[in-house]
Amino acid sequence: MDDFVDKTIAEQNLRMSLRALNSMSKSELVAQEIIGRIQSGDFKKDTCLPSEKELSEDLGVGRSTVREAVKQLVVQNILEIRRGKGTFISSTPGMIADPFGLRFHSDKLRLGVDLCEIRLMIEPVLARNAALNATSEQVQMIRKAQSEVAEDVKENRHHEQSDIKFHSAIARCTQNSILPPLMRVITSGIPYLIKITDRALTAQAVETHQMVLDAIEAHDPKRAFEAMTLHLEQNKSALEQKISER
Amino acid sequence: MDDFVDKTIAEQNLRMSLRALNSMSKSELVAQEIIGRIQSGDFKKDTCLPSEKELSEDLGVGRSTVREAVKQLVVQNILEIRRGKGTFISSTPGMIADPFGLRFHSDKLRLGVDLCEIRLMIEPVLARNAALNATSEQVQMIRKAQSEVAEDVKENRHHEQSDIKFHSAIARCTQNSILPPLMRVITSGIPYLIKITDRALTAQAVETHQMVLDAIEAHDPKRAFEAMTLHLEQNKSALEQKISER
Numbered sequence: 001m002d003d004f005v006d007k008t009i010a011e012q013n014l015r016m017s018l019r020a021l022n023s024m025s026k027s028e029l030v031a032q033e034i035i036g037r038i039q040s041g042d043f044k045k046d047t048c049l050p051s052e053k054e055l056s057e058d059l060g061v062g063r064s065t066v067r068e069a070v071k072q073l074v075v076q077n078i079l080e081i082r083r084g085k086g087t088f089i090s091s092t093p094g095m096i097a098d099p100f101g102l103r104f105h106s107d108k109l110r111l112g113v114d115l116c117e118i119r120l121m122i123e124p125v126l127a128r129n130a131a132l133n134a135t136s137e138q139v140q141m142i143r144k145a146q147s148e149v150a151e152d153v154k155e156n157r158h159h160e161q162s163d164i165k166f167h168s169a170i171a172r173c174t175q176n177s178i179l180p181p182l183m184r185v186i187t188s189g190i191p192y193l194i195k196i197t198d199r200a201l202t203a204q205a206v207e208t209h210q211m212v213l214d215a216i217e218a219h220d221p222k223r224a225f226e227a228m229t230l231h232l233e234q235n236k237s238a239l240e241q242k243i244s245e246r
Numbered sequence: 247m248d249d250f251v252d253k254t255i256a257e258q259n260l261r262m263s264l265r266a267l268n269s270m271s272k273s274e275l276v277a278q279e280i281i282g283r284i285q286s287g288d289f290k291k292d293t294c295l296p297s298e299k300e301l302s303e304d305l306g307v308g309r310s311t312v313r314e315a316v317k318q319l320v321v322q323n324i325l326e327i328r329r330g331k332g333t334f335i336s337s338t339p340g341m342i343a344d345p346f347g348l349r350f351h352s353d354k355l356r357l358g359v360d361l362c363e364i365r366l367m368i369e370p371v372l373a374r375n376a377a378l379n380a381t382s383e384q385v386q387m388i389r390k391a392q393s394e395v396a397e398d399v400k401e402n403r404h405h406e407q408s409d410i411k412f413h414s415a416i417a418r419c420t421q422n423s424i425l426p427p428l429m430r431v432i433t434s435g436i437p438y439l440i441k442i443t444d445r446a447l448t449a450q451a452v453e454t455h456q457m458v459l460d461a462i463e464a465h466d467p468k469r470a471f472e473a474m475t476l477h478l479e480q481n482k483s484a485l486e487q488k489i490s491e492r
Contacts, residue, residue: 035349039349039350039352041352071314071318072317072318072321075318075321075322076321076322076342077347078347078350092347093347093350094344094346094347094348094349095346095347096322096345099340099341099427100340100341100424100427100428101323101324101338101340101341101427102340103281103340104284104324104339104340105423106285106287110423111424114422114423117424118368118425121367121368121371122364122367122368174363176360176363177351177357177360178346178348178357178360178361178363178432179364181346181347182346182364185424
């Protein structure tokens, strides 16, 4: 079975590549070659890319073709320009700021509810996990983020970033490599949520954050799960209320 | 509060824009302008972009600058070239094939386990929802996908695509706009999972798929949740087994 699958997958890839190759420009081919070298470990994350001149000689293409390929890869955060330092392989290649194109959604309220629904599937599980497995350093990070939120709210400052930090600190109690980019997507609605809801929800948020923190500190997984669920349900209801009012 | 937040967010945006503008090339500015017009609804999804000549005159920049901007936007799937038809606003602007850069993960087994963990947070909830809310047409789609999986496996054909179709059909029983791109990410490990595990798991998968389908057809949310959990736990265990063997 394995052999069968391997063989036919290889055939598929070959067919795909041939078709793809035919329609690719030179700069796209160079971009693919650079991607391949990152994947193989030839080019390592967070290190400097060889110079335009070196790449151009190595690959037998003009320097403008290399420049064009580099531009395409920078847009995708596969390469990044570091000012005064040169072009580097990104430390998180291929992870972009808005990978699902959320900025193109026209109905922001609806989008906010959709994000809450996804957060309700993920974050209570993460809170439960934190209550079970967080190290004392990790609990300390969550506590610190919550103090920042409370302080920001008290001082009438923005608390978007401290709020995101609180949720991310809980997510970081797992080693799952998909969570960092996923959390970035699903918490991207927080600034908007804060903007369109009023101070009542903010006070409520500080309170339910505290309940989550208390449960994690008490190593009580069930309570942590429920507190995070309550916190997110409140957010979702506030958005649904706004939808019903329009 | 709302006013306060609005005002300071606007100030932040302004500061950000000025800083960003200074470091942007002409083509990036044109790209940002096109993005803005899509967001405002001036340029509509799935319609043809004005010609290079028109854009160049409209924006007061050279045609090569417009061409450069269009290339950058095509790489991000904000625009797409349709052969023989021209350049279009994408129907799903900004959604790209591998938005989390999973192809750059070197440890594919570990990545497979991480994907299973995320799927375990999301897909049992989706199965429960399908049992509660699926229309008869939606149930029909899930049933059809499951027949295709069973048929593919019986005939020794690839079942990666029918397997992904089964899971996506269940996800489509909600209207959540984040789920389509999210499902594409989290099911992207399925072909790899099928490749590295053996026929035993495949037979098991057909069986547990059937349990999920039966529960959805019986409108039994608890059983649907549990069957999907079992299905994904089996996948995860198979991958963990492979990790322990290396």
